[in-house]
Amino acid sequence: xxxxxxxxxxxxxxxxxxxxxxxxxxxxxxxxxxxxxxxxxxxxxxxxxxxxxxxxxxxxxxxxxxxxxxxxxxxxxxxxxxxxxxxxxxxxxxxxxxxxxxxxxxxxxxxxxxxxxxxxxxxxxxxxxxxxxxxxxxxxxxxxxxxxxxxxxxxxxxxxxxxxxxxxxxxxxxxxxxxxxxxxxxxxxxxxxxxxxxxxxxxxxxxxxxxxxxxxxxxxxxxxxxxxxxxxxxxxxxxxxxxxxxxxxxxxxxxxxxxxxxxxxxxxxxxxxxxxxxxxxxxxxxxxxxxxxxxxxx
Amino acid sequence: xxxxxxxxxxxxxxxxxxxxxxxxxxxxxxxxxxxxxxxxxxxxxxxxxxxxxxxxxxxxxxxxxxxxxxxxxxxxxxxxxxxxxxxxxxxxxxxxxxxxxxxxxxxxxxxxxxxxxxxxxxxxxxxxxxxxxxxxxxxxxxxxxxxxxxxxxxxxxxxxxxxxxxxxxxxxxxxxxxxxxxxxxxxxxxxxxxxxxxxxxxxxxxxxxxxxxxxxxxxxxxxxxxxxxxxxxxxxxxxxxxxxxxxxxxxxxxxxxxxxxxx
Ligand SMILES: Nc1ncnc2c1ncn2[C@@H]1O[C@H](COP(=O)(O)OP(=O)(O)OP(=O)(O)O)[C@@H](O)[C@H]1O
Ligand SMILES: [Mg+2]
Numbered sequence: 001x002x003x004x005x006x007x008x009x010x011x012x013x014x015x016x017x018x019x020x021x022x023x024x025x026x027x028x029x030x031x032x033x034x035x036x037x038x039x040x041x042x043x044x045x046x047x048x049x050x051x052x053x054x055x056x057x058x059x060x061x062x063x064x065x066x067x068x069x070x071x072x073x074x075x076x077x078x079x080x081x082x083x084x085x086x087x088x089x090x091x092x093x094x095x096x097x098x099x100x101x102x103x104x105x106x107x108x109x110x111x112x113x114x115x116x117x118x119x120x121x122x123x124x125x126x127x128x129x130x131x132x133x134x135x136x137x138x139x140x141x142x143x144x145x146x147x148x149x150x151x152x153x154x155x156x157x158x159x160x161x162x163x164x165x166x167x168x169x170x171x172x173x174x175x176x177x178x179x180x181x182x183x184x185x186x187x188x189x190x191x192x193x194x195x196x197x198x199x200x201x202x203x204x205x206x207x208x209x210x211x212x213x214x215x216x217x218x219x220x221x222x223x224x225x226x227x228x229x230x231x232x233x234x235x236x237x238x239x240x241x242x243x244x245x246x247x248x249x250x251x252x253x254x255x256x257x258x259x260x261x262x263x264x265x266x267x268x269x270x271x272x273x274x275x276x277x278x279x280x281x282x283x284x285x286x287x288x289x290x291x292x293x294x295x296x297x298x
Numbered sequence: 299x300x301x302x303x304x305x306x307x308x309x310x311x312x313x314x315x316x317x318x319x320x321x322x323x324x325x326x327x328x329x330x331x332x333x334x335x336x337x338x339x340x341x342x343x344x345x346x347x348x349x350x351x352x353x354x355x356x357x358x359x360x361x362x363x364x365x366x367x368x369x370x371x372x373x374x375x376x377x378x379x380x381x382x383x384x385x386x387x388x389x390x391x392x393x394x395x396x397x398x399x400x401x402x403x404x405x406x407x408x409x410x411x412x413x414x415x416x417x418x419x420x421x422x423x424x425x426x427x428x429x430x431x432x433x434x435x436x437x438x439x440x441x442x443x444x445x446x447x448x449x450x451x452x453x454x455x456x457x458x459x460x461x462x463x464x465x466x467x468x469x470x471x472x473x474x475x476x477x478x479x480x481x482x483x484x485x486x487x488x489x490x491x492x493x494x495x496x497x498x499x500x501x502x503x504x505x506x507x508x509x510x511x512x513x514x515x516x517x518x519x520x521x522x523x524x525x526x527x528x529x530x531x532x533x534x535x536x537x538x539x540x541x542x543x544x545x546x547x548x549x550x551x552x553x554x555x556x557x558x559x560x561x
Contacts, residue, residue, distance in 0.1 A: 152413075154415060154416050155411075155412070155413045155414060155415060155416055156406055156411040156412050156413070156414055156415075156416050157411045157412060157413055158416065159395075159399060159402065159403060159411075159416035160403065160406075160411045162392070162394075162395060163392045163395065163403050165394075166392035166393060166394045166395055167388075167389070167391065167392045167393065169384070169389050170389060170390055170391060170392055171374075171392075171403075172373045172374045172377065173351070173373075173377055173380075173382045173390070173460075174377060174403050174404050174406075174407045174459065175374050175375070175377035175378055175406075175407040175408050175409075176374055176377075176403070176411070177372075177374045178374065
């Protein structure tokens with residue numbers, strides 16, 4: 001492998017990692033805070049990209065288009081939340097249903113499978129062409145989102161969402177409308193995912209119907225990598241969120257390395273799935289390892 | 299305070315697993331009543347409390363709390379009236395959140411949850427005092443995650459949470475059953491203290507006959523979804539554990555009185 005070409009690829013990986021890190025913050029809200037596995041994200045990421053791309057090519061300011069991407073993602077999250085809580089469909093299935101439906105909707109939004117977004121034509125706020133600027137903009141987005149999340153999950157409403165994920169029975173006994181808190185969590189989560197989708201469409205120069213495929217796996221990878229590496233040192237909620245974005249960057253740097261090592265891009269999905277399977281099993285394996293060590297010492 | 303009129307509940311109705319857990323139960327509690335509930339496994343004690351709490355809808359009958367019909371209110375809406383402590387210490391608290399955060403959640407029971415900060419500065423002082431009263435040393439561990447505490451400590455906190463906003467009715471479902479005898483005694487002592495201090499109307503399920511006699515001013519015995527014995531006042535105070543066992547055998551036609559003596 002060539003160190004030079006790897007170093008050349010790194011800034012791009014970092015920018016990509018930050019954008020997907022924002023997506024992973026959304027995944028964190030459902031997977032960790034609410035304790036729900038939400039598969040809507042594979043669809044809502046593309047919804048965000050599609051909405052932003054179509055608005056931009058129709059003349060909207062790219063920054064403003066992200067607001068609409070965010071809102072579109074929130075709508076998708078609402079649908080999942082609604083069919084889960086009000087129609088009694090298990091969360092994982094509700095997410096799969098919405099994700100499937102979103103394929104058609106995303107096609108409707110774009111009218112085709114790929115919508116190009118040329119950085120020459122539009123004043124995109126992030127782009128592969130300007131990687132340093134993209135890293136900076138991505139970081140600003142990430143920091144603002146982390147600070148707002150830190151505030152929100154410290155409020156009465158945010159605390160009730162955390163309580164819902166921690167103990168459903170207790171939450172109801174304390175008068176928390178758990179259907180509502182779950183819906184709000186899913187809405188915010190998918191809003192962030194779609195926002196990241198909008199950013200990513202600009203970054204890669206197109207919105208593509210398949211851009212969200214496997215997004216949940218990447219989100220989980222970022223959450224888990226962040227947790228495994230920083231879980232012990234970062235106790236503060238804002239730092240935990242930051243560790244997810246760092247986890248996402250690490251993930252993309254590792255991907256860049258394995259590509260330099262000769263892995264083909266079509267093998268990446270397999271590689272990602274393996275990484276996540278390994279990362280997900282680490283807490284379990286660690287537990288076993290430590291409990292054995294403990295009983296030996298005792 | 300609580301008025302239950304002819305409620306019935308059949309689980310898995312229409313299947314071979316159909317189980318009539320409550321059969322035309324009526325019960326009226328006056329303000330300040332402290333009622334202990336005994337009965338064998340599967341008698342319907344928990345089902346009665348859960349019906350009142352709105353965990354499920356009843357098949358027939360009416361439930362009124364403080365003059366309000368609550369039949370159609372969902373569980374979280376009824377929570378406004380109720381303080382609840384469960385048998386499993388894991389059930390009453392959010393393990394991943396701090397002691398202070400758990401109390402703050404309970405402090406807002408029955409109120410709308412807004413975008414104001416989750417714990418106001420003045421609350422810390424209040425919680426500190428309340429924790430100090432428990433006498434478990436928890437006042438110096440306010441930000442400790444509840445998941446790190448023992449079962450007894452968690453039940454004591456759940457009791458605080460159930461009564462932080464004065465409930466119209468306190469529902470205790472074998473809340474000391476999972477604790478060792480010493481801790482159970484401590485939690486019962488705290489229960490008694492809080493109930494007396496706030497004059498709470500209380501329903502307490504227990505498998506401990508002696509506790510059922512010692513605590514409260516009224517005792518009811520359940521069997522197969524019905525209340526088969528209801529005693530209060532002086533008559534209740536004078537009861538012996540053997541009396542209750544006799545009563546059970548006599549009224550239920552069931553000689554297996556050991557089923558009553560689980561603890
Ligand atoms: N959710 C449910 N689904 C089906 N059956 C249930 C359900 N809850 C309770 N039952 C059944 O209803 C009957 C009464 O149960 P309940 O839990 O009220 O008994 P209990 O008096 O609290 O007993 P224990 O002392 O063992 O707690 C039992 O036969 C039980 O199996
Ligand atoms: Mg029970």
